[in-house]
Amino acid sequence: MAKVVNITDKLEFDVDPTLVIGNLKVRVRSDAETMLKLMGTLSKGEDLNTIKEALGLLFSEKDLAAICKYKKDGKKISAKSLMLIVNTAIELVTGEDEGEQ
Numbered sequence: 001m002a003k004v005v006n007i008t009d010k011l012e013f014d015v016d017p018t019l020v021i022g023n024l025k026v027r028v029r030s031d032a033e034t035m036l037k038l039m040g041t042l043s044k045g046e047d048l049n050t051i052k053e054a055l056g057l058l059f060s061e062k063d064l065a066a067i068c069k070y071k072k073d074g075k076k077i078s079a080k081s082l083m084l085i086v087n088t089a090i091e092l093v094t095g096e097d098e099g100e101q
Helices: 032-042 048-058 061-069 079-094
Strands: 018-021 024-027
Touching: 018 079, 024 061, 032 048, 032 079, 048 079, 061 079
Parallel strands: none
Antiparallel strands: 018 024
């Protein structure tokens, strides 16, 4: 008979991390389905369409709109900062950045 290993108790469910940008808190989608889609999207390269797809996968429409509208001292987030947000969100969902515990 084949060996059976039950890992259910070791798995995490519904544990989406939160990214804080100033006074804005946004949820980063980290479920397995989103991660698989993200991996497929990122394998296409880093052009603008890929970044747009990644943003749509990682954040809800509401959170993405809040990020794009966010202002500090009357200035909107730069394109470079948006890339930092995407990269940080990816690090959060892949476990490379554990964030604050």
